[in-house]
Amino acid sequence: KTPDGWLPRDPRLIRLTGVHPFNVEAPLSALYDEGFLTSPELFYVRNHGHVPQCADADIPDWEFSVGGMVEHPFTLTLRELMTEFEQKTYPITLVCAGNRRKEQNVVRKTKGFSWGAAGLSTALFTGVIMGDILRRAKPKRGAKYVCMEGADKLPNGFYGTSVKLNWALDPNRGMMLAHGMNGEMLRPDHGKPLRAVIPGQIGGRSVKWLKKLIITAEPSDNWYHIYDNRVLPTMVSPEESANHPKWWMDERYAIYDLSPNSATVYPAHDERLCLSASPDRYRVKGYAYSGGGRRITRCEVTLDKGKTWRLANIEYAEDRYRDAGLRQLCGGTLDMEWRETSFCWSFWSIDIPVSELADANDIFIRSMDESMNMQPRDMYWSVLGMMNNPWFRVTIHKEG
Numbered sequence: 001k002t003p004d005g006w007l008p009r010d011p012r013l014i015r016l017t018g019v020h021p022f023n024v025e026a027p028l029s030a031l032y033d034e035g036f037l038t039s040p041e042l043f044y045v046r047n048h049g050h051v052p053q054c055a056d057a058d059i060p061d062w063e064f065s066v067g068g069m070v071e072h073p074f075t076l077t078l079r080e081l082m083t084e085f086e087q088k089t090y091p092i093t094l095v096c097a098g099n100r101r102k103e104q105n106v107v108r109k110t111k112g113f114s115w116g117a118a119g120l121s122t123a124l125f126t127g128v129i130m131g132d133i134l135r136r137a138k139p140k141r142g143a144k145y146v147c148m149e150g151a152d153k154l155p156n157g158f159y160g161t162s163v164k165l166n167w168a169l170d171p172n173r174g175m176m177l178a179h180g181m182n183g184e185m186l187r188p189d190h191g192k193p194l195r196a197v198i199p200g201q202i203g204g205r206s207v208k209w210l211k212k213l214i215i216t217a218e219p220s221d222n223w224y225h226i227y228d229n230r231v232l233p234t235m236v237s238p239e240e241s242a243n244h245p246k247w248w249m250d251e252r253y254a255i256y257d258l259s260p261n262s263a264t265v266y267p268a269h270d271e272r273l274c275l276s277a278s279p280d281r282y283r284v285k286g287y288a289y290s291g292g293g294r295r296i297t298r299c300e301v302t303l304d305k306g307k308t309w310r311l312a313n314i315e316y317a318e319d320r321y322r323d324a325g326l327r328q329l330c331g332g333t334l335d336m337e338w339r340e341t342s343f344c345w346s347f348w349s350i351d352i353p354v355s356e357l358a359d360a361n362d363i364f365i366r367s368m369d370e371s372m373n374m375q376p377r378d379m380y381w382s383v384l385g386m387m388n389n390p391w392f393r394v395t396i397h398k399e400g
């Protein structure tokens with residue numbers, strides 16, 4: 001064990017805050033080179049405080065409760081969750097709302113620490129569909145939200161947030177209570193023994209070390225639901241937001257679904273392109289994702305700051321569901337029914353003649369999803385520096 005937490009952790013992980021709490025991302029190329037699935041050691045971590053000691057407890061006896069506006073409140077152990085409910089496994093990309101915040105902090109300091117473009121990771125999560133649990137409790141008339149609470153005691157109470165009840169009851173949204181990750185028990189950093197996994201939404205909704213589900217008529221009043229994971233209007237400064245709670249109380253500014261986003265991994269920011277070397281084409285490549293289960297439908301690259309665009313090829317993680325290796329990883333229980341929905345990142349690539357790269361100064365990538373939502377050209381700055389998704393720029397450094 002490390003003083004602030006838990007082993008094993010990959011030494012390549014980049015610390016974004018001090019020693020505590022533990023907040024890390026992988027080097028972007030290491031993350032991408034692993035392929036669609038991220039190993040638990042390299043998976044990004046966003047912890048608001050210490051990993052609770054109970055993550056080391058006698059796991060099958062871990063208890064969590066379902067209460068609030070329900071006909072039949074109950075408490076369930078992890079053992080019961082694993083034996084009394086159908087178990088599902090899905091590949092899901094989790095993305096921190098602060099992914100790419102570093103670019104915002106360069107323009108104007110936000111209240112958040114500087115994530116690069118690797119604040120996301122993908123795993124096969126195994127657990128129970130949240131709707132199956134909620135139906136057993138029978139939500140009452142007028143119930144609208146599912147509040148979740150974790151076991152980590154923080155300066156402002158336990159970490160908690162909420163999502164809409166009708167999303168949680170919709171099997172196509174795939175919200176789950178997960179105990180497994182890539183065929184193993186969850187790691188302590190990622191919520192062992194039980195966490196919520198909310199596909200297609202910002203990672204902040206996927207509560208780790210889950211202790212409570214509370215059904216309510218109003219969104220969560222947890223401090224972390226109100227003062228975190230929001231995009232406030234751009235003119236609200238850090239001072240204004242600190243002095244006027246009204247900005248935080250407006251649920252319209254809470255973030256749920258992810259927006260289309262993408263990044264170039266190769267060439268990397270510090271890579272020098274050898275322009276005289278063969279082959280005479282360079283493969284520019286990276287990742288893209290969107291939210292709410294919406295598939296990325298195009299990725300476009302420009303070498304002239306947006307005057308002209310080239311269409312990149314897209315490879316979908318979902319198409320790998322058939323992959324025997326993946327199925328083995330989760331004991332043969334991988335579900336295929338979501339092939340039409342995308343809860344994973346995808347990889348794009350395009351071969352560009354080296355001579356054309358030699359004539360350009362930079363490469364921009366932008367992506368679009370199936371609802372024609374597109375990454376904007378310009379940054380939308382906000383006080384927490386979240387959901388940053390303008391066209392992603394890499395400068396071309398030449399040599400030879």
Ligand code: MTE
Nearest residue numbers: 044045046048096150159190203204207208
């Ligand atoms: N759940 C609890 N209990 N405590 C936390 O600090 N952080 C949230 C979410 N769930 C958090 C939590 C945030 S902001 C993110 S982005 C994800 O967990 C990160 O999940 P990961 O660390 O497994 O990647």
